[in-house]
Amino acid sequence: MSRTFHLTIAYDGTEYSGWQVQPGQRTIQGELEQAAATLLGKSAADNAHTSDEISDPSGIGTGDRESPRDPSSYSLRILGSGRTDAGVHAWGQVARCVLPGWRADTTAVLRGLNSRLPPDITVLAVRETLPSFHPIANAIGKRYRYQVQFGGQRDPFAIRTHLRVHTAIDTDLLQAAAERVIGEHDFAAFQATGAPRASTIRTITHSAWVADPRHVGGDRLGGVANLGQRWYYEVEGNGFLYNMVRNLVGTMLEVGRGRQPLRWIDDVLESRDRKRAGATAPANGLTLVQVHYPEEIFLAT
Structure with missing residues (x-):
């Protein structure tokens, strides 16, 4: 058996x-x-x-x-x-x-x-x-985290798991952009080609940028090199489209850099057009944190 x-x-x-x-x-x-x-x-x-x-x-x-x-x-x-x-x-x-x-x-x-x-x-x-x-x-929900290093020198211990951003970032704008995607929306503009779904509507229950408490104020390697600041974007929802999290990150970074206004997030969502959104953030910063299931699927121990 x-x-x-x-x-x-x-x-x-x-x-x-x-x-x-x-x-x-x-x-x-x-x-x-x-x-x-x-x-x-x-x-x-x-x-x-x-x-x-x-x-x-x-x-x-x-x-x-x-x-x-x-x-x-x-x-x-x-x-x-x-x-x-x-x-x-x-x-x-x-x-x-x-x-x-x-x-x-x-x-x-x-x-x-x-x-x-x-x-x-x-x-x-x-x-x-x-x-x-x-x-x-x-599955009834998933949580992802995208890790970023803002400024500083290249950190050899984070290069596999963090996107390094060289340009100045307004983290208050990042946070405001993250809040715009909470709730039920059509995320067609954030879906990469190659994996079509019957519906592109998803519900996001948590979306926030957080300063990594382990690296507040930046790190120093060997007491000399400034390694910038570490932040991460954490998002949870009932499901995600192909490359949706990386496309959200790339779009929010455009707002944080000051290249697009905050209301642009709403415009991109309403457009349902992938070409209107920002670039896809690199794969190395993304981590699948957790997948949620109803307890009923498990056998009693």
Whole structure:
């Protein structure tokens, strides 16, 4: 009998070509599937994706439904709550892992996977779920963080996780811009091409720029080099379009630089035109913080 598990995963996405399995590329999904396969005594070759599975590695069609295929007819697959891009990080990515014939507890799953994963990917927690658990369809909310260094010298310890902004920024304007997107809006202007959705309406419940309390007033490296100020943008909602957070950040930075007025945020939202918004912020600053699920999907422990 198969058992279904909810995995909470953290990773540094710098060295990976994103979450989704791709031919000839290192990916987060690929590393997890290889670890799970060897945990069950399979070889990596036995667990290789077919071309059809690579084009739809989740086993989901365009309607976010499970594939009608019998799961025993193809190799072990791990489905994530979303497909983070190359260079994007996670503190709380969620994935479904189905292990046929597994008899040990969740601690054994966690230890077994972590002992087989590279050091920049870690399974933080494992919970058993109902067999019907679906990490995309069952998600009720997500939280992202985008980290920025304003001014100062290049920090070698933050270069993988922070966007460095050289120009002067008015953080009060950034905060005001963030508040403009709270609530239910049509975010079509902030959706990148390549992943169309049936609806572009989303509800944002939290949107704020915050000074990182660990770096108030800037840092000094070796007591000499000024490393500027660290801020982060944190946003939570019931769902996000492709590249939506990075496009929001790029647009807000235009306001913070004084290149666009605050009311421009409203104009961009109303336009539903991606060309009206700001540039897409680089991937390295973005981290998936948490994915929320109803407690009903979990089995009692």
